[in-house]
Amino acid sequence: MARYALLSRRLLASRPCMRNARTFATASDQPQQRASSDYRVKLVEVGPRDGLQNEKRAIPLATKLELIERLAKTGLTTIEAGSFVSPKWVPQMDNSSEILQHLLQHPPAAPNPLTFSFLAPNLKGLNNAFTILSQHPTAFTSAGATPTKEKPALEIAVFASATESFSQRNLNCDIATSLTRFREVIQAAKDAQPHALRVRAYVSVVLGCPFEGYDVDPHRVAHVATELLEMGADEIALGDTTGMGTAPRTKELLNCLAKAGVRNEDVAMHFHDTYGQALVNTAVALEHGIRTFDCSVGGLGGCPYSPGATGNVATEDVVYFMETLGMDTGVNLDGVVDVGDWITREIGKENASTVGKAVLGARKRAEGDKEKA
Numbered sequence: 430m431a432r433y434a435l436l437s438r439r440l441l442a443s444r445p446c447m448r449n450a451r452t453f454a455t456a457s458d459q460p461q462q463r464a465s466s467d468y469r470v471k472l473v474e475v476g477p478r479d480g481l482q483n484e485k486r487a488i489p490l491a492t493k494l495e496l497i498e499r500l501a502k503t504g505l506t507t508i509e510a511g512s513f514v515s516p517k518w519v520p521q522m523d524n525s526s527e528i529l530q531h532l533l534q535h536p537p538a539a540p541n542p543l544t545f546s547f548l549a550p551n552l553k554g555l556n557n558a559f560t561i562l563s564q565h566p567t568a569f570t571s572a573g574a575t576p577t578k579e580k581p582a583l584e585i586a587v588f589a590s591a592t593e594s595f596s597q598r599n600l601n602c603d604i605a606t607s608l609t610r611f612r613e614v615i616q617a618a619k620d621a622q623p624h625a626l627r628v629r630a631y632v633s634v635v636l637g638c639p640f641e642g643y644d645v646d647p648h649r650v651a652h653v654a655t656e657l658l659e660m661g662a663d664e665i666a667l668g669d670t671t672g673m674g675t676a677p678r679t680k681e682l683l684n685c686l687a688k689a690g691v692r693n694e695d696v697a698m699h700f701h702d703t704y705g706q707a708l709v710n711t712a713v714a715l716e717h718g719i720r721t722f723d724c725s726v727g728g729l730g731g732c733p734y735s736p737g738a739t740g741n742v743a744t745e746d747v748v749y750f751m752e753t754l755g756m757d758t759g760v761n762l763d764g765v766v767d768v769g770d771w772i773t774r775e776i777g778k779e780n781a782s783t784v785g786k787a788v789l790g791a792r793k794r795a796e797g798d799k800e801k802a
């Protein structure tokens with residue numbers, strides 16, 4: 430890890446990405462899977478965490494729980510439900526312990542088994558999660574096991590940065606220090622008793638930084654990602670935190686990661702739609718072979734430490750987009766449209782989903798036609 434921190438940005442930029450596929454802690458001997466799974470897309474709903482973390486008004490615990498319960502009914506299988514960060518830094522996430530507790534005691538009714546994900550930036554955050562988990566040791570499945578409707582799976586997410594400026598603003602430390610902390614978090618999550626936890630690792634500002642601009646070095650992203658995989662992270666989520674990503678730069682980034690040995694099945698894309706490019710970039714990533722995409726119902730979201738960044742790409746828009754391409758998300762479009770309509774009204778935000786608004790408008794017109802007839 431230290432070698433990445435010590436190399437100058439210039440040196441990194443001039444280095445070609447590694448040509449030979451590297452072996453990471455999580456790599457298996459299986460060849461990249463194609464065939465029918467090629468049409469299956471996994472959507473990770475981040476609305477309850479990324480979608481709400483930036484809201485200034487306190488959102489009641491009951492609203493957050495109802496949001497998760499409503500989302501669970503739509504066919505979504507992975508829901509980012511909270512964040513064990515410092516409440517001084519992100520006050521909105523302060524009731525994440527209660528959320529985790531509730532989800533373990535009362536797993537939401539859902540058509541599919543669920544995985545819940547929680548952010549943890551350090552051991553303190555992870556230990557806060559462990560305090561709740563230790564009270565319900567049999568209420569969730571282990572990392573490798575298949576979750577059931579009665580026993581959800583749990584995942585911890587760490588979040589690194591591709592630029593030093595964003596790392597300082599978001600985590601109050603440089604990238605090297607954050608990676609040292611994440612190594613401890615990942616190790617502790619893997620060693621957890623009675624169950625190991627799955628670990629997702631974000632790399633933020635991969636296609637543009639609010640403080641350093643568009644020119645984020647893809648080689649730097651690849652280095653941070655490979656470090657996290659070598660530590661044992663199960664998945665890398667590439668965050669276009671600012672929504673500054675474009676189609677050619679998304680392609681360049683993914684090619685760079687592939688050359689560094691990062692497998693498509695270990696990558697998730699996390700697009701924000703600030704410049705309206707999220708679906709175009711999604712298409713590029715899909716074409717590249719990525720099959721996991723983050724999204725937020727109603728297009729809620731924004732990072733408190735990324736000024737000007739707006740919401741995540743809307744779940745409704747991604748579901749519609751994937752379906753028009755013949756991809757299978759397993760998510761009920763009408764169901765997520767209803768949730769987006771409900772939560773945006775509930776918290777007094779504009780519904781940022783284009784598809785959500787179109788479907789709601791079409792329904793209204795159909796009702797009007799029915800009344801006239």
Ligand SMILES: CC(C)(COP(=O)([O-])OP(=O)([O-])OC[C@H]1O[C@@H](n2cnc3c(N)ncnc32)[C@H](O)[C@@H]1OP(=O)([O-])[O-])[C@@H](O)C(=O)NCCC(=O)NCCSC(=O)C[C@@](C)(O)CC(=O)[O-]
Pocket residue numbers: 479482512513514515516517518519550551553554555557588599600601631632633634667668669670699731732733734
């Ligand atoms: C990492 C720290 C804590 C360092 O912040 P720090 O101030 O350097 O931490 P510290 O270790 O000096 O501790 C300061 C105080 O915080 C407490 N503390 C320390 N850690 C925790 C914890 N885990 N949970 C609860 N409390 C904690 C600690 O106990 C102490 O309390 P005090 O003694 O003053 O009463 C802080 O910078 C932080 O919480 N940052 C999180 C910022 C954040 O949540 N950002 C949004 C999520 S990232 C994101 O949205 C991007 C993403 C993931 O969506 C992808 C993308 O779009 O790119």
